[in-house]
Amino acid sequence: MPEPRATFGARLASAVEQWGSLCVGVDPHPSLLEAWGLDDTPEGLRRFSHTVLDAVSGRVSVIKPQVALFERHGSRGFAVLEDLLARSAANGLLTIADAKRGDIGSTMAGYADAWLRDGSALAADAITLSPYLGFESLRPALTAARESGRGVFVLALTSNPEGASVQHVGGENSVAQRIVRAAAQENLADGPGSVGLVIGATAGKAVRELRLELESLNGPILAPGVGAQGAGRRELDAAFAGVSGVVLPNSSREILRAGPDVSALKEAVEATQNALRTPAEAGSGTD
């Protein structure tokens, strides 16, 4: 019998200790493929993915493939994603499949089976989930993740301006606040929890206004919005001061624009890591 895998929260914490917290997004936008001199085809996606993998392996702890940008190419795009997930695991990189799944419980089980089950071709270390159908509707994914040592990141306070119309309404009892509380309940056991949240790196003001109880989460936070969406170290500090768990700033386009040269991509990764380590006063962007 193989040893059961350690929890995602524990695996993530030790990877972050070794490689730092930057999460590089693998977002093969058609415009980036073109800029890299690649065709907008499954073969273009494959070459894009392998180049990113070459540049980030041994440099970061975690990558986040954006599923829609593979899905655009149908079954052949999914085959490239499967290959990327397998190669990442072989290279010691953790993967967050950015699929933003959410459904009624009975069919949510199908998504959980696809993304969070040992032996599934699409299995990643964690997946992003949308709680619009109610946090409890995500239960099949929460259970599958717990049973297989995987994790989830539930959207709480997203980086896009439209999110506010749903997530911020209700003040201290906002949807975002209730998602934070529900996730914290899942992470009550000892050790770092595996039920994470997505909170945009750009969301600092809302984090404070809604008085999100992030200190009690005991789980990781995925913070997209670094670089192309304007967030830097200052915005991360503004949003997550006082949070003791792992915060994973994600940057996709700003790093990927440095490709297709692998050395240039490596430099872009390092530059981002350094900028996020620089004291807050040196941060860029807006609150």
Ligand SMILES: O=C(O)c1cc(=O)[nH]c(=O)n1[C@@H]1O[C@H](COP(=O)(O)O)[C@@H](O)[C@H]1O
């Ligand atoms: O779940 C996400 O990853 C996500 C949530 C969110 O609130 N905002 C957000 O930008 N994202 C994703 O994070 C990535 C951001 O990409 P860049 O703006 O190019 O760095 C994209 O893949 C988005 O789909």
